[in-house]
Amino acid sequence: MYSFEPTEEQKMLMDAVDRFAETDLRTAAHDAEETGAFQPDLIEKGWEMGVLQASIPESYGGFGDRSVVTGILAAESMAWGDLAGTMSVMAPGLFTMPILLAGTEEQKKKYIPAVIEGSWQPYSAALVENTFDFDPNDLSCKAVESGEDYVLNGEKTFVPFGADAKALVVYASLDGKTKGFILPAGTQGVTISPEREKWMGLNALPFHSMKLEDVKLPKANLLPGEFEPLLDSSRVAIAAMAVGVAKAAYEYSKDYAKDREVFGVKVAQKQSIAFMLAEMAVEIDAMRALAWEAAWMLDNGKPDASKQAYLAYTGSVDMVMMVTDRAVQILGGHGYIREHPVELFMRNGRGFAAFTGLAIV
Amino acid sequence: MIEFEVPEKITGIMNVIETVAVNMMRPVSRYFDENEHEIPWDFINFMQTASKGMGGSTSLAPSSKKEGPRIGYQRLASIVEGLSWGDSGIYLCLPGGMLGSAAVMAAGNDEQKERFLKRFSGDKPVFDAMCMTEPQAGSDTSAIRASAVLDKETNEWVLNGEKIFVTSGHKAMLDSEGFIVVWATIDPSAGRAGMRSFVVESGTPGAQVTKLEHKLGIRASDTASIVLQDCRVPYSNILGSPTVEKSTKGFKGAMATFDATRPIIAAQAIGLARATLEMLKEMLAERGVNIRYGLPRQKMTAIEKDMIDMEIQLRSAWLLTLKAVWMMDNGKPNSLESSMCKVKAGDVVNKITQKAVEIMGPIGYSREYLLEKWFRDAKIIDIYEGTGQINRLVVARKILEYRSRDLR
Numbered sequence: 016m017y018s019f020e021p022t023e024e025q026k027m028l029m030d031a032v033d034r035f036a037e038t039d040l041r042t043a044a045h046d047a048e049e050t051g052a053f054q055p056d057l058i059e060k061g062w063e064m065g066v067l068q069a070s071i072p073e074s075y076g077g078f079g080d081r082s083v084v085t086g087i088l089a090a091e092s093m094a095w096g097d098l099a100g101t102m103s104v105m106a107p108g109l110f111t112m113p114i115l116l117a118g119t120e121e122q123k124k125k126y127i128p129a130v131i132e133g134s135w136q137p138y139s140a141a142l143v144e145n146t147f148d149f150d151p152n153d154l155s156c157k158a159v160e161s162g163e164d165y166v167l168n169g170e171k172t173f174v175p176f177g178a179d180a181k182a183l184v185v186y187a188s189l190d191g192k193t194k195g196f197i198l199p200a201g202t203q204g205v206t207i208s209p210e211r212e213k214w215m216g217l218n219a220l221p222f223h224s225m226k227l228e229d230v231k232l233p234k235a236n237l238l239p240g241e242f243e244p245l246l247d248s249s250r251v252a253i254a255a256m257a258v259g260v261a262k263a264a265y266e267y268s269k270d271y272a273k274d275r276e277v278f279g280v281k282v283a284q285k286q287s288i289a290f291m292l293a294e295m296a297v298e299i300d301a302m303r304a305l306a307w308e309a310a311w312m313l314d315n316g317k318p319d320a321s322k323q324a325y326l327a328y329t330g331s332v333d334m335v336m337m338v339t340d341r342a343v344q345i346l347g348g349h350g351y352i353r354e355h356p357v358e359l360f361m362r363n364g365r366g367f368a369a370f371t372g373l374a375i376v
Numbered sequence: 377m378i379e380f381e382v383p384e385k386i387t388g389i390m391n392v393i394e395t396v397a398v399n400m401m402r403p404v405s406r407y408f409d410e411n412e413h414e415i416p417w418d419f420i421n422f423m424q425t426a427s428k429g430m431g432g433s434t435s436l437a438p439s440s441k442k443e444g445p446r447i448g449y450q451r452l453a454s455i456v457e458g459l460s461w462g463d464s465g466i467y468l469c470l471p472g473g474m475l476g477s478a479a480v481m482a483a484g485n486d487e488q489k490e491r492f493l494k495r496f497s498g499d500k501p502v503f504d505a506m507c508m509t510e511p512q513a514g515s516d517t518s519a520i521r522a523s524a525v526l527d528k529e530t531n532e533w534v535l536n537g538e539k540i541f542v543t544s545g546h547k548a549m550l551d552s553e554g555f556i557v558v559w560a561t562i563d564p565s566a567g568r569a570g571m572r573s574f575v576v577e578s579g580t581p582g583a584q585v586t587k588l589e590h591k592l593g594i595r596a597s598d599t600a601s602i603v604l605q606d607c608r609v610p611y612s613n614i615l616g617s618p619t620v621e622k623s624t625k626g627f628k629g630a631m632a633t634f635d636a637t638r639p640i641i642a643a644q645a646i647g648l649a650r651a652t653l654e655m656l657k658e659m660l661a662e663r664g665v666n667i668r669y670g671l672p673r674q675k676m677t678a679i680e681k682d683m684i685d686m687e688i689q690l691r692s693a694w695l696l697t698l699k700a701v702w703m704m705d706n707g708k709p710n711s712l713e714s715s716m717c718k719v720k721a722g723d724v725v726n727k728i729t730q731k732a733v734e735i736m737g738p739i740g741y742s743r744e745y746l747l748e749k750w751f752r753d754a755k756i757i758d759i760y761e762g763t764g765q766i767n768r769l770v771v772a773r774k775i776l777e778y779r780s781r782d783l784r
Contacts, residue, residue: 148674304695
């Protein structure tokens, strides 16, 4: 059967996340972006909503079973509030989800409960590399087998909470295949840039670059599972967040256009603006449906799920740019100043093409 | 629960539809494109028989049988998608209720549904049609001039006016015991409030098919002009409750037809677009060009970018269409969603068919292949059942919570 109706449980979760996104994240987003940080208690509040915990089984300290559909519903709702805030709240998932999906039983027992039980702690992952044609399936960071260890060499960029993280999953190419490795903080040979990286958006989240020079990791730190499911899950998570950001921009510009007058009527009463808004609404809904289908396919192990996740991700990247750009355009000069959030939506919107691996559900 | 599984009942039907499309539509696609105004009777007669084997009509009029969860419109959208994959012009010759029945379903009372729709379950193919457009009134339906005057002595409506662009008008009035649904005003000074719809059955004196159009595409489908000259129909042929004559909701009721029909037109677009994209992919593969998925954009070729984007647009448009029919099946108001999917599908089918001709160069432009025909067939999607612009207007009014007078 087809159905576009979330379950009652999912609706309750979405309502809760919506409230957090609106009353907490959105109101704090501007200052966080300007000052470069969210208040820690806000991140903690988001964490306590238990989006990540709900996707981890009880045996590893969580209270639910993983559902990609549920995960992206929450991700979209939260990203509507603020993208950097959402990525911050969900950052520990960058560490736990790969272990849950690709780790051994021993690794799951050893690492996941420590992250999931209790308060938010900085855990993260390092995937992206500083090349213009970065391809997660073709990494320049290499892992080589050496006796009882793997030796890793390479450079990473875009590592959330890189300086504070207690542990990371770092991705490297092992025999031509991308693999995840558990990298505890303070491992010898790892140099984290003391300075934060400077990006066009996401300023409220500290990113660092990282150098790995002959980093020795015991074999027990390799996540033996395939990388593909991790990438798929990341892609639909990013797609859902793109939908959330686009929806935020669309709604803000729609409200503005209904409020502001021009030539004796409201801006929204001009067809040129009204049609822009109509197309934004259509594209957002179209890409949301695509992300939902991809998530459902992943949950149900459908053969084309991986391709569908890629399509949803690729389509959402274009959609969110189109929508956030138009939102700025609809506000005109007011869209260009930082008092309104649409310029931030647009800066974040353009980044989605580079956000692979910055979120996972 | 969010779910995207095609119900088994539909999968089974789709296999039959694909066989029909491959064997009875594709081989004659070009013939009926080049021999406009010939009627594809082989297809029509086959479908008339086959639809019974598929457990009921393939028409817009859903079967009354309760069969578990309601999937009537989804089933119909899937069938239309599959047949349009075969040929979107020949698909329009599908016997059984189409736009006229949809109007009866949306606006008619129980007696009318019984009287007008039961003819579709007979052995002979029957057609119906919707008469809305006039020479001076297209998208602006409130400018319709066709009139209906009640003759109190005989208790009959007397219809006068000229209707153009009537899809299947010839087949409904001259080739079968069908009917047309005519939009006319009972009070020319009242604008939209005066608009009502009337059923005129085949053989009614005063209703005459005067012309068949020559078109850019979908040439297998007849597009008729119908002149109504003192055409008399019984009082009870006015669609709606017995008091509809006095009500001011006639126009709204008739407009509700679109909620059901627009997703079906979108499904037509999707079938055509899918056919195009599949053929394009095959043609490229034969020439050694294969599409790689999963790459970052910086590593894709221009053709890969185009192909992947088209696939994204096609799938998402189909999902929007399924959402609109899912809402229809579940009794949820879907005016917004039905216009949204029509906007998207209209864009997508035109983009894909244009791009296919462009990418294949002279092969795309050649009448030896079907790509150029499909490019011509696609254009109608953005025109009938509300142009792309009218549907954008509907979407905009809905999302902005504006009335017609707020946003013109």
